[in-house]
Amino acid sequence: xxxxxxxxxxxxxxxxxxxxxxxxxxxxxxxxxxxxxxxxxxxxxxxxxxxxxxxxxxxxxxxxxxxxxxxxxxxxxxxxxxxxxxxxxxxxxxxxxxxxxxxxxxxxxxxxxxxxxxxxxxxxxxxxxxxxxxxxxxxxxxxxxxxxxxxxxxxxxxxxxxxxxxxxxxxxxxxxxxxxxxxxxxxxxxxxxxxxxxxxxxxxxxxxxxxxxxxxxxxxxxxxxxxxxxxxxxxxxxxxxxxxxxxxxxxxxxxxxxx
Numbered sequence: 001x002x003x004x005x006x007x008x009x010x011x012x013x014x015x016x017x018x019x020x021x022x023x024x025x026x027x028x029x030x031x032x033x034x035x036x037x038x039x040x041x042x043x044x045x046x047x048x049x050x051x052x053x054x055x056x057x058x059x060x061x062x063x064x065x066x067x068x069x070x071x072x073x074x075x076x077x078x079x080x081x082x083x084x085x086x087x088x089x090x091x092x093x094x095x096x097x098x099x100x101x102x103x104x105x106x107x108x109x110x111x112x113x114x115x116x117x118x119x120x121x122x123x124x125x126x127x128x129x130x131x132x133x134x135x136x137x138x139x140x141x142x143x144x145x146x147x148x149x150x151x152x153x154x155x156x157x158x159x160x161x162x163x164x165x166x167x168x169x170x171x172x173x174x175x176x177x178x179x180x181x182x183x184x185x186x187x188x189x190x191x192x193x194x195x196x197x198x199x200x201x202x203x204x205x206x207x208x209x210x211x212x213x214x215x216x217x218x219x220x221x222x223x224x225x226x227x228x229x230x231x232x233x234x235x236x237x238x239x240x241x242x243x244x245x246x247x248x249x250x251x252x253x254x255x256x257x258x259x
Contacts, residue, residue, distance in 0.1 A: 001222050003213055004118075005111045006168045008086035012129040013068070017076030018124070026120040027153040033246045034116050038072060040139035041115065041130055045070035053150065054258070056134060065129040072115075075126035080111060080119045083127055087203060091210030094121060101217040107212065108222075110157055112171040114142050117150045118157070132170040146174040162186060162224050164216075165249070167208050185249025186226035188212065193257050208256055212238065226250035 032148040045052045045066045052058075052066045068075065081094035097105065102121075110118050114130040119214050135141045154175055163177060163185045177185050190205040191198040212233065223233040230240045230252055 001108050001156075001161045001163060001224075003090070003109045003166065003216070004154070005109065005166050005209075005213070006171045007111050007132075008084045008089055009129075009131060010085055011083050011129070012078075012081070012085050013127045014076045014078045016079045019074055020072070020077045020124070020126050025116055025123045025125070027157065029156070030117045030149065030153050033130065033149040037115050037130075037136070037142070037145065040136040041069055042072055044137055050064055050086065055136070056129060057131065058129065062129070065137070069126065069129055072126055072128060077124040077126045079121065080123045080125050081105070081121035083125055083219070084111060086175045087206035088210040091207045092214045093210075097214065097217060100220065101214075104217045108217070110154075112167055112174055114146075117146055117174070118153055132174065140245055142152060143170070143173040144180050150175040161222075161247070162229060164188065164229060166213070179247045182245065182247055182249045184225060184227050187242065187251050189253050191253055191255045193255050204256055208254060212254065226252060 022034055025031070025034070044055060049063065049066050052069070053063060056069075058065060094102070094105065094143075105121050109121055111121075113119050113125075114132050114134070115128050116123070116125060119125055130142065132143055139145055152258065161184070163181065165172065165177075165185060165187045169175075179251070188209065189200065190208040192201040192204040215236045219232070219236060221236075223229040223232050226245070227242060227251065228259045230242045233252070233254065239255045241253040241255065243253065
């Protein structure tokens, strides 16, 4: 099973650690592509802070992140599971997982990244600011760039297991599984039900996805089909509805009424 997560927009800013060493990261087939993105991002932020702020969509309160990006290769790198923050990652809470669950996370969890394409929890990376919907001068659309490079690495990580795709729309655009993978692709949507009505609420969506991943890792569940994933989640206490299989996989709706 491969659980594919979106990154967080906000990230921790470590103050200690060795600089990035691309050769140490998982999915080494992405090294050249990672270098291209880093070069384009560093050049943009080092040359013109005003233009960088406009391209990256950074307001006045976030301008210090431009200088951080400009010196990305000098910044301390720490485990990716310490870099990503926010609601999903707070609820997943890598640090407090049991030893067995941490070992499972190493092999079963990957995070989509605008800079690195895909990283594993133990990969040492610096904090960065680059959203997946940005177009970088000299590189083009970040999503379009990764669509050309990311597929083989994801397929290698997936092997013959089930893909549990929890990415947001922006990061789903980095790579989409081919139709022949559909029988072993599960996407998860979280619906908040209140007063008999259901809707997607960002906070509930992110928090619930974090808790789902945590529960699967702690339980040790390793389903191989979307239907088995639904069963595993129900056994863990979630209310799950299974959609019809399609060319993009099977959608599971997890319905919650409260956090």
